[in-house]
Amino acid sequence: MNERMALFPGSFDLLTNGHVDIIKRSAKLFDKLVVGIFTNTTKKPLFTSQEKKKIIENIVKPLEKVKVQIFEKKLTVDIAKKMKVYYIIRSIRNTRDYEYERNIARLNQEISQTVETVFLLADSSFEHLSSGTLKEIYLFGGDISSYVPKEVFSILDKKRRK
Amino acid sequence: MNERMALFPGSFDLLTNGHVDIIKRSAKLFDKLVVGIFTNTTKKPLFTSQEKKKIIENIVKPLEKVKVQIFEKKLTVDIAKKMKVYYIIRSIRNTRDYEYERNIARLNQEISQTVETVFLLADSSFEHLSSGTLKEIYLFGGDISSYVPKEVFSILDKKRRK
Amino acid sequence: MNERMALFPGSFDLLTNGHVDIIKRSAKLFDKLVVGIFTNTTKKPLFTSQEKKKIIENIVKPLEKVKVQIFEKKLTVDIAKKMKVYYIIRSIRNTRDYEYERNIARLNQEISQTVETVFLLADSSFEHLSSGTLKEIYLFGGDISSYVPKEVFSILDKKRRK
Amino acid sequence: MNERMALFPGSFDLLTNGHVDIIKRSAKLFDKLVVGIFTNTTKKPLFTSQEKKKIIENIVKPLEKVKVQIFEKKLTVDIAKKMKVYYIIRSIRNTRDYEYERNIARLNQEISQTVETVFLLADSSFEHLSSGTLKEIYLFGGDISSYVPKEVFSILDKKRRK
Amino acid sequence: MNERMALFPGSFDLLTNGHVDIIKRSAKLFDKLVVGIFTNTTKKPLFTSQEKKKIIENIVKPLEKVKVQIFEKKLTVDIAKKMKVYYIIRSIRNTRDYEYERNIARLNQEISQTVETVFLLADSSFEHLSSGTLKEIYLFGGDISSYVPKEVFSILDKKRRK
Amino acid sequence: MNERMALFPGSFDLLTNGHVDIIKRSAKLFDKLVVGIFTNTTKKPLFTSQEKKKIIENIVKPLEKVKVQIFEKKLTVDIAKKMKVYYIIRSIRNTRDYEYERNIARLNQEISQTVETVFLLADSSFEHLSSGTLKEIYLFGGDISSYVPKEVFSILDKKRRK
Numbered sequence: 001m002n003e004r005m006a007l008f009p010g011s012f013d014l015l016t017n018g019h020v021d022i023i024k025r026s027a028k029l030f031d032k033l034v035v036g037i038f039t040n041t042t043k044k045p046l047f048t049s050q051e052k053k054k055i056i057e058n059i060v061k062p063l064e065k066v067k068v069q070i071f072e073k074k075l076t077v078d079i080a081k082k083m084k085v086y087y088i089i090r091s092i093r094n095t096r097d098y099e100y101e102r103n104i105a106r107l108n109q110e111i112s113q114t115v116e117t118v119f120l121l122a123d124s125s126f127e128h129l130s131s132g133t134l135k136e137i138y139l140f141g142g143d144i145s146s147y148v149p150k151e152v153f154s155i156l157d158k159k160r161r162k
Numbered sequence: 163m164n165e166r167m168a169l170f171p172g173s174f175d176l177l178t179n180g181h182v183d184i185i186k187r188s189a190k191l192f193d194k195l196v197v198g199i200f201t202n203t204t205k206k207p208l209f210t211s212q213e214k215k216k217i218i219e220n221i222v223k224p225l226e227k228v229k230v231q232i233f234e235k236k237l238t239v240d241i242a243k244k245m246k247v248y249y250i251i252r253s254i255r256n257t258r259d260y261e262y263e264r265n266i267a268r269l270n271q272e273i274s275q276t277v278e279t280v281f282l283l284a285d286s287s288f289e290h291l292s293s294g295t296l297k298e299i300y301l302f303g304g305d306i307s308s309y310v311p312k313e314v315f316s317i318l319d320k321k322r323r324k
Numbered sequence: 325m326n327e328r329m330a331l332f333p334g335s336f337d338l339l340t341n342g343h344v345d346i347i348k349r350s351a352k353l354f355d356k357l358v359v360g361i362f363t364n365t366t367k368k369p370l371f372t373s374q375e376k377k378k379i380i381e382n383i384v385k386p387l388e389k390v391k392v393q394i395f396e397k398k399l400t401v402d403i404a405k406k407m408k409v410y411y412i413i414r415s416i417r418n419t420r421d422y423e424y425e426r427n428i429a430r431l432n433q434e435i436s437q438t439v440e441t442v443f444l445l446a447d448s449s450f451e452h453l454s455s456g457t458l459k460e461i462y463l464f465g466g467d468i469s470s471y472v473p474k475e476v477f478s479i480l481d482k483k484r485r486k
Numbered sequence: 487m488n489e490r491m492a493l494f495p496g497s498f499d500l501l502t503n504g505h506v507d508i509i510k511r512s513a514k515l516f517d518k519l520v521v522g523i524f525t526n527t528t529k530k531p532l533f534t535s536q537e538k539k540k541i542i543e544n545i546v547k548p549l550e551k552v553k554v555q556i557f558e559k560k561l562t563v564d565i566a567k568k569m570k571v572y573y574i575i576r577s578i579r580n581t582r583d584y585e586y587e588r589n590i591a592r593l594n595q596e597i598s599q600t601v602e603t604v605f606l607l608a609d610s611s612f613e614h615l616s617s618g619t620l621k622e623i624y625l626f627g628g629d630i631s632s633y634v635p636k637e638v639f640s641i642l643d644k645k646r647r648k
Numbered sequence: 649m650n651e652r653m654a655l656f657p658g659s660f661d662l663l664t665n666g667h668v669d670i671i672k673r674s675a676k677l678f679d680k681l682v683v684g685i686f687t688n689t690t691k692k693p694l695f696t697s698q699e700k701k702k703i704i705e706n707i708v709k710p711l712e713k714v715k716v717q718i719f720e721k722k723l724t725v726d727i728a729k730k731m732k733v734y735y736i737i738r739s740i741r742n743t744r745d746y747e748y749e750r751n752i753a754r755l756n757q758e759i760s761q762t763v764e765t766v767f768l769l770a771d772s773s774f775e776h777l778s779s780g781t782l783k784e785i786y787l788f789g790g791d792i793s794s795y796v797p798k799e800v801f802s803i804l805d806k807k808r809r810k
Numbered sequence: 811m812n813e814r815m816a817l818f819p820g821s822f823d824l825l826t827n828g829h830v831d832i833i834k835r836s837a838k839l840f841d842k843l844v845v846g847i848f849t850n851t852t853k854k855p856l857f858t859s860q861e862k863k864k865i866i867e868n869i870v871k872p873l874e875k876v877k878v879q880i881f882e883k884k885l886t887v888d889i890a891k892k893m894k895v896y897y898i899i900r901s902i903r904n905t906r907d908y909e910y911e912r913n914i915a916r917l918n919q920e921i922s923q924t925v926e927t928v929f930l931l932a933d934s935s936f937e938h939l940s941s942g943t944l945k946e947i948y949l950f951g952g953d954i955s956s957y958v959p960k961e962v963f964s965i966l967d968k969k970r971r972k
Contacts, residue, residue, distance in 0.1 A: 004839070025926060029814070029897070041298060075302045087839070092929070094585045095743055095905040099256045103290040105931055111304065116835060119902070119929035121915055124772055128589040136527060140561045142597065166328075166353070187440060191328070191411070203622060237626045249353070254443070257419040257905055261580045265614040267445055273628065278349060281416070281443035283426055286934055365946060399950045418747045419581055423904045427938040435952065448610055452751040460689060464723045466759065490652075490677070511764060515652070515735070573677070578767070581743040591769055602673060605740070605767035607753055742909045776913040784851060788885045790921065 006030040006087040006118070009076045011040035012052050014135050015152050018091070018126030020059055025120055026089045027063050033089070035060065036079060037070045046135060047155070055151045077108045080115050088115055093122040093130075168192040168249040168280070171238045173202035174214050176297050177314050180253070180288030182221055187282055188251045189225050195251070197222065197230045198241060208297060209317070217313045239270040242277050250277055255284040255292075330354040330411040330442070333400045335364035336376050338459050339476050342415070342450030344383055349444055350413045351387050357413070359384070359392045360403060370459060371479070379475045401432045404439050412439055417446040417454075492516040492573040492604070495562045497526035498538050500621050501638050504577070504612030506545055511606055512575045513549050519575070521546065521554045522565060532621060533641070541637045563594045566601050574601055579608040579616075654678040654735040654766070657724045659688035660700050662783050663800050666739070666774030668707055673768055674737045675711050681737070683708070683716045684727060694783060695803070703799045725756045728763050736763055741770040741778075816840040816897040816928070819886045821850035822862050824945050825962050828901070828936030830869055835930055836899045837873045843899070845870065845878045846889060856945060857965070865961045887918040890925050898925055903932040903940075 008026055012019060012035075027033045037052050047055075049070045060066040071079050080088060088108065092098050105117035122129075134144050138156060145153050170188055174181060174197075189195045199214050209217075211232045222228040233241050242250060250270065254260050267279035284291075296306050300318060307315050332350055336343060336359075351357045361376050371379075373394045384390040395403050404412060412432065416422050429441035446453075458468045462480060469477050494512055498505060498521075513519045523538050533541075535556045546552040557565050566574060574594060578584050591603035608615075620630050624642060631639050656674055660667060660683075675681045685700050695703075697718045708714040719727050728736060736756065740746050753765035770777075782792050786804060793801050818836055822829060822845075837843045847862050857865075859880045870876040881889050890898060898918065902908050915927035932939075944954050948966060955963050 029926070029928065041301065073302060075299060075304045078302075078304065092908065094588075095908060096258065096582065096585055098902065098905060098908045099258055102256075102931055103292065103295065106290040106934055107295065107299070110308075111299075116839070117931065118839065119931065121912055121927065121929065124775070124916055127772070128592040130589065133589065133593065137561060137593070137597075139527065140559060140564075142561045142564065146596075191440075191442065203625065235626060237623060237628045240626075240628065254422065257422060258582065260416065260419060260422045261582055264445055264580075265616065265619065268448055268614040269619065269623070272632075273623075278353070279445065280353065281445070283429055283441065283443065286430055286937070289934070365949065397950060399947060399952045402950075402952065418750075420744065420747055420906065423906055426904075427940065427943065430938040431943065431947070434956075435947075448613070451610070452754040454751065457751065457755065461723060461755070461759075463689065464721060464726075466723045466726065470758075515764070515766065578746065581746060584740065584743060584746045588769055592772055602677075603769065604677065605769065607750055607765065607767065610754055742912075744906065744909055776916040778913065781913065781917065785885060785917070785921075787851065788883060788888075790885045790888065794920075 003031045004087070005032040005034070005083070005085050006089050007034050007036050007076070007080050007083070007085045008089040009036040009038050009079075011043075011045070012037055012056065012131075013040065013043070013045040013047055014131040014148065015052065015055055015059075016126065016129045016131060016134060016148055018093075018122055018129045020149055021123050021126055022089065022091045022120055023056075023060060023066060024063070027065050029118075030087065031065065033066045034083070034085065035066060035068045036076070037068065038076060039071075039073050046159075051155055055149070055155065058151045059149055077112045077115060080108070081112050086114055086116060088117045089120065090117055091120050091122050093127045165193045166249070167194040167196070167245070167247050168251050169196050169198050169238070169242050169245070169247045170251040171198040171200050171241075173205075173207070174199055174218065174293075175202065175205070175207040175209055176293040176310065177214065177217055177221075178288065178291045178293060178296060178310055180255075180284055180291045182311055183285050183288055184251065184253045184282055185218075185222060185228060186225070189227050191280070192249065193227065195228045196245070196247065197228060198238070199230065199232045200238060201233075201235050208321075213317055217311070217317065220313045221311055239274045239277060242270070243274050248276055248278060250279045251282065252279055253282050253284050255289045327355045328411070329356040329358070329407070329409050330413050331358050331360050331400070331404050331407070331409045332413040333360040333362050333403075335367075335369070336361055336380065336455075337364065337367070337369045337371055338455040338472065339376065339379055339383075340450065340453045340455060340458060340472055342417075342446055342453045344473055345447050345450055346413065346415045346444055347380075347384060347390060348387070351384075351389050353442075354411065355389065357390045358407070358409065359390060360400070361392065361394045362400060363397050370483075375479055379473070379479065382475045383473055401436045401439055404432070405436050410438055410440060412441045413444065414441055415444050415446050417451045489517045490573070491518040491520070491569070491571050492575050493520050493522050493562070493566050493569070493571045494575040495522040495524050495565075497529075497531070498523055498542065498617075499526070499529070499531040499533055500617040500634065501538065501541055501545075502612065502615045502617060502620060502634055504579075504608055504615045506635055507609050507612055508575065508577045508606055509542075509546060509552060510549070513551050515604070516573065517551065519552045520569070520571065521552060522562070523554065523556045524562060525557075525559050532645075537641055541635070541641065544637045545635055563598045563601055566594070567598050572600055572602060574603045575606065576603055577606050577608050579613045651679045652735070653680040653682070653731070653733050654737050655682050655684050655724070655728050655731070655733045656737040657684040657686050657727075659691075659693070660685055660704065660779075661688070661691070661693040661695055662779040662796065663700065663703055663707075664774065664777045664779060664782060664796055666741075666770055666777045668797055669771050669774055670737065670739045670768055671704075671708060671714060672711070675713050677766070678735065679713065681714045682731070682733065683714060684724070685716065685718045686724060687719075687721050694807075699803055703797070703803065706799045707797055725760045725763060728756070729760050734762055734764060736765045737768065738765055739768050739770050741775045813841045814897070815842040815844070815893070815895050816899050817844050817846050817886070817890050817893070817895045818899040819846040819848050819889075821853075821855070822847055822866065822941075823850065823853070823855040823857055824941040824958065825862065825865055825869075826936065826939045826941060826944060826958055828903075828932055828939045830959055831933050831936055832899065832901045832930055833866075833870060833876060834873070837870075837875050839928070840897065841875065843876045844893070844895065845876060846886070847878065847880045848886060849881075849883050856969075861965055865959070865965065868961045869959055887922045887925060890918070891922050896924055896926060898927045899930065900927055901930050901932050903937045
């Protein structure tokens with residue numbers, strides 16, 4: 001049987017424990033998993049792509065199957081085709097995620113003709129987390145340390161002190 | 163029986179095949195259809211209103227019943243009242259569209275006392291298309307030619323070369 | 325221009341004021357409207373088809389364009405094709421209705437190749453009404469007279485006395 | 487029995503009749519209600535916090551139990567803890583509100599360990615109102631006087647004349 | 649200040665830990681809480697009303713404010729009016745619950761003119777529980793002991809042995 | 811790497827083209843796929859389990875990785891544990907499916923501690939199909955041959971002639 005490879009794309013601008021959970025569960029399902037850091041055009045990021053890469057690499061170090069890569073200003077589906085990846089991993093937290101992801105998954109399937117999106121449900125302990133909300137709580141001085149990996153938190157802390 | 167006239171309002175900033183489908187289906191249902199190009203305050207447009215008008219007029223040329231008009235900084239419901247149009251056409255692609263359109267339709271009905279919004283469902287081949295997503299795919303170099311009329315695509319191409 | 329005809333199908337087992345509102349609004353939109361009383365296989369009806377017909381005919385008497393017909397154990401789409409009706413009218417009260425109606429509308433379109441479903445939103449004063457809930461309230465002795473036409477109420481009252 | 491106190495937080499940038507309705511209904515349910523004016527980071531406000539406070543105070547004057555307070559750049563849950571308020575009041579207008587509020591309520595509960603969010607449903611006459619849509623209608627010259635308290639309308643009018 | 653009383657109505661045919669959680673949280677919010685066991689017409693119950701009453705009473709014994717009462721074939725809103733209860737407590741687990749409860753709450757408000765429904769969100773640990781699903785798991789031999797109070801489980805066990 | 815095995819459970823009482831599509835797509839993702847025919851307690855089936863098995867086996871014959879098995883009156887999660895299957899495959903067609911499947915997936919995860927549910931989205935050409943609706947169309951004499959495999963259709967035809 002061929003090696004099964006998957007791509008987990010995201011902007012990861014504030015990696016949450018929910019993201020980490022999806023990475024771990026996806027890594028079990030596939031032979032190789034690429035966590036792809038993509039640019040989100042509509043929002044100004046809090047972290048640089050290099051910072052995001054370092055954070056995620058630190059976390060996935062024990063998982064040999066997982067690689068982290070930066071894809072600046074690229075389309076997920078173009079990267080998937082170039083890398084010959086047939087599976088994209090996405091997670092769903094609520095009906096709004098579902099409707100959004102359905103549109104993207106279908107566009108990706110139509111554009112590539114080969115890419116299938118596989119969905120995992122957000123674990124119930126992470127279903128209420130969103131990077132946007134956690135960033136807002138952080139900006140207002142709230143404690144988000146139980147929602148993000150400590151690697152994220154220490155960089156955030158340095159940023160704040162500046 | 164009086165002439166039945168309808169208004170199909172939108173910002174049409176990247177006219178999709180889904181919009182064209184709704185125009186054609188609405189034109190069958192009414193004696194006269196006005197495609198109204200309105201200003202969306204919250205997003206900076208990619209096309210000028212004149213470009214939008216030219217694109218849509220080119221497409222609806224074979225449909226005698228359809229007229230295209232620009233309404234800069236006007237309220238849909240005010241235009242409808244001024245033109246004595248009693249029907250507004252809107253399309254629904256998913257539950258989020260539905261909840262948004264329900265609010266607007268009710269406000270328009272209450273403000274005008276006369277305007278009824280008639281809904282067509284997006285055809286299943288166009289249900290996943292949104293101007294916003296297609297613009298993002300285009301900006302990242304993706305091929306959107308199967309989702310927008312060729313008139314849109316050729317203007318986009320000219321814009322890119324500049 | 326050809327006559328525009330529409331079919332408003334339903335089981336109408338407890339006609340509500342919401343149904344009547346949709347009938348009136350649809351009658352304005354079309355040259356002719358047929359209210360079609362269809363059999364619902366899964367639920368035992370409270371009213372006979374003849375009772376339903378009499379009730380609705382009484383209500384639509386002032387509306388010349390509207391006819392009422394019984395179609396026992398028939399498919400809506402077959403009736404539409406046989407009658408050369410190209411428009412089916414349906415109403416939406418919430419996201420659940422929307423998702424249900426989307427499936428049926430698409431099946432009807434695919435099976436007939438000609439039938440378009442036109443949607444009106446339930447008026448906000450009737451959005452919370454369902455025949456099922458009103459029947460349950462009635463059975464428990466609640467007063468539903470402000471939610472159903474008086475024609476329905478008087479037959480219900482006779483049924484109860486028996 | 488101890489005094490039951492609740493906090494109704496919001497940005498209230500265009501107080502609607504829907505907000506006023508929730509304030510009145512909440513005031514009946516609790517012994518004391520604090521309407522908290524919070525800063526929304528993502529949108530530039532139309533009204534200053536002082537203007538908002540004056541407007542709401544004018545409206546709640548007959549309700550002795552209700553106080554209005556400004557909390558600039560503060561987290562709702564931090565304020566609730568500091569004030570020893572155990573109940574937050576929020577209103578739901580549709581499924582999108584519901585999913586958004588569910589996430590925030592759960593975060594607030596987890597962060598504080600003590601705060602419970604109590605939900606009232608928007609009254610059906612106000613279910614379609616949102617500050618954002620009303621502001622857009624106002625900017626395009628529409629009449630929103632039947633959707634906002636007259637106190638709001640008179641300040642808006644002064645702003646426009648400037 | 650007057651005594652604040654609330655009614656938590658339900659069929660409770662398989663009381664879940666989710667129900668118990670809502671009872672406890674509601675008891676804090678009100679001076680007196682009546683858990684009302686109502687008849688659900690559409691489903692044949694697994695427990696008799698007397699069994700349900702005994703189970704719930706056992707659980708709420710430490711909560712002095714809570715009473716349990718059986719209301720066979722009665723309308724919630726009629727009971728609320730008769731008891732001069734102005735608040736009904738209901739819980740929401742997902743968008744489907746929300747849309748269902750919205751309709752019922754509005755009908756109850758319109759019929760009574762006095763009854764307000766107050767909503768608590770299901771705690772995230774109980775959000776996925778429904779009496780129906782748990783009954784099905786039980787019938788197929790699954791272990792549901794972590795989802796229902798032990799009082800329920802021991803009666804279920806006796807029923808099975810018969 | 812260990813063999814990856816998945817279970818696709820269902821009642822399959824009217825196997826649709828949508829089911830077949832999910833079976834084919836799942837078979838690519840896993841080394842071995844068991845299509846499990848389970849009993850649905852609430853609805854009387856149209857097909858016997860043996861008929862269902864024969865139909866599906868005929869269709870999956872070209873797919874070596876796929877086996878079909880009957881599990882009468884068993885819990886999906888118990889079967890998964892007994893077979894040491896760690897993945898359950900389910901498909902989502904709309905927000906209602908999503909909310910239903912989320913609950914079941916979470917229960918299965920909690921009960922088994924090992925089972926992960928992997929979701930594929932229904933292909934857009936099958937998103938509107940449900941066994942229930944197709945059965946109703948069939949019973950009313952409609953042509954469903956383009957929605958179900960011919961194996962299903964020929965058995966249905968035999969049943970009808972009896």
